[in-house]
Amino acid sequence: MGKLKDWLSGFFRGAFSDTLFADLEREAKEVEEIVLVLALLQFSGLENPFSFYALELLPFMEITPYSLRRLISKEERLGYLFSRFEGWA
Amino acid sequence: MRLFFVAGKGGVGKTTVAATLAYLLSRKGKTALISTDLAHSLGDFFAMQGEEFQVAGIRVLQPDAPSRLRERVKNWEREFFSNISPTLREDFSPFFRFAEKDPSNYDLIMLEEVKGLALKGGQEHLVVDSGPTGQFLKFLFLGDKLLEWYRLLRRWRRKYLKLREMTKGKTQDAMEEFLEKRVQETEAFRRLMQGAFLVWVTEPTALSLRETLRALTQIRRVDFLVVNKVKGEIALPESLAKLRRIELPLLDEEPTFASPSWEKIAERIREILR
Numbered sequence: 172m173g174k175l176k177d178w179l180s181g182f183f184r185g186a187f188s189d190t191l192f193a194d195l196e197r198e199a200k201e202v203e204e205i206v207l208v209l210a211l212l213q214f215s216g217l218e219n220p221f222s223f224y225a226l227e228l229l230p231f232m233e234i235t236p237y238s239l240r241r242l243i244s245k246e247e248r249l250g251y252l253f254s255r256f257e258g259w260a
Numbered sequence: 261m262r263l264f265f266v267a268g269k270g271g272v273g274k275t276t277v278a279a280t281l282a283y284l285l286s287r288k289g290k291t292a293l294i295s296t297d298l299a300h301s302l303g304d305f306f307a308m309q310g311e312e313f314q315v316a317g318i319r320v321l322q323p324d325a326p327s328r329l330r331e332r333v334k335n336w337e338r339e340f341f342s343n344i345s346p347t348l349r350e351d352f353s354p355f356f357r358f359a360e361k362d363p364s365n366y367d368l369i370m371l372e373e374v375k376g377l378a379l380k381g382g383q384e385h386l387v388v389d390s391g392p393t394g395q396f397l398k399f400l401f402l403g404d405k406l407l408e409w410y411r412l413l414r415r416w417r418r419k420y421l422k423l424r425e426m427t428k429g430k431t432q433d434a435m436e437e438f439l440e441k442r443v444q445e446t447e448a449f450r451r452l453m454q455g456a457f458l459v460w461v462t463e464p465t466a467l468s469l470r471e472t473l474r475a476l477t478q479i480r481r482v483d484f485l486v487v488n489k490v491k492g493e494i495a496l497p498e499s500l501a502k503l504r505r506i507e508l509p510l511l512d513e514e515p516t517f518a519s520p521s522w523e524k525i526a527e528r529i530r531e532i533l534r
Contacts, residue, residue, distance in 0.1 A: 199427065202419050205416050206435075221405075224368070224409075226340070226355065226359055231434055231438055234344070235348075
């Protein structure tokens with residue numbers, strides 16, 4: 172009975188719970204990158220009137236060479252950003 | 261705390277009006293006078309030197325934008341570089357170098373100076389001797405735009421935190437706290453700006469009046485209008501003789517409009533220029 176319980180809980184975790192968590196984490200990572208892009212628009216080649224204030228925000232961001240490269244080179248980041256951007260005026 | 265912005269076209273006498281206003285206000289309570297003009301002349305007016313001095317009971321500040329900018333960027337750079345890898349340091353260094361030399365940041369530095377002084381308190385009146393019209397208009401709208409940007413960042417950061425909370429549990433976030441602080445501070449400053457008095461200075465010349473008309477139509481408000489240099493003689497070069505037709509009748513006009521509304525002033529200027 173105990174073995175069946177372990178197997179069922181493992182199955183449940185593998186089939187639903189872990190997938191859900193992985194999705195949530197991927198979504199969180201993407202939203203975190205949106206904050207990065209919004210703060211550092213100038214790195215994507217867009218004009219940012221507040222690039223000056225963005226420098227103040229840098230210490231709060233988890234910036235890695237990888238994320239920086241993505242920010243600079245990946246055009247689809249901008250497409251993704253603007254497709255979700257509600258407050259842009 | 262009450263804010264007074266003294267604005268107008270370059271050379272109309274904003275500094276003289278701002279200094280006089282500050283002097284009058286200083287009799288009623290503690291008063292500070294700050295120049296946001298990049299080519300400030302408060303020191304020349306009071307025959308004093310330095311970025312800050314006390315004169316006739318008024319605390320006078322004329323921040324040197326380039327040096328304040330360098331100082332601020334250096335501090336941010338130190339803070340950021342103390343905690344990142346050397347590779348990133350190389351990548352980011354040019355942005356700090358560029359920011360500290362970028363003249364478009366001077367207006368932001370001036371906004372920070374006024375905001376800091378206004379929110380810190382310590383005086384009952386704060387008179388701002390603004391830069392010429394273009395610089396002043398930019399200053400007026402910068403605060404709102406900055407607030408929008410901070411709010412947007414905060415909203416997305418909160419979204420991220422909510423998602424992270426589902427997988428990793430609730431944690432404190434320094435960035436959200438920082439953004440919250442900045443939003444609140446910028447909102448407080450905006451409230452002060454909304455309750456501020458706008459003193460518009462102009463002179464009876466066609467160029468100055470036209471600029472006043474354009475600016476008032478954009479700002480759509482004014483609390484005091486000072487028509488300066490009315491009684492003095494206006495020496496015009498021959499090439500501007502055409503303007504004289506507009507200016508001469510003005511010399512007999514009353515120097516100020518009582519309790520003006522921006523629409524009335526705009527209408528009056530249109531009549532004069534017609």
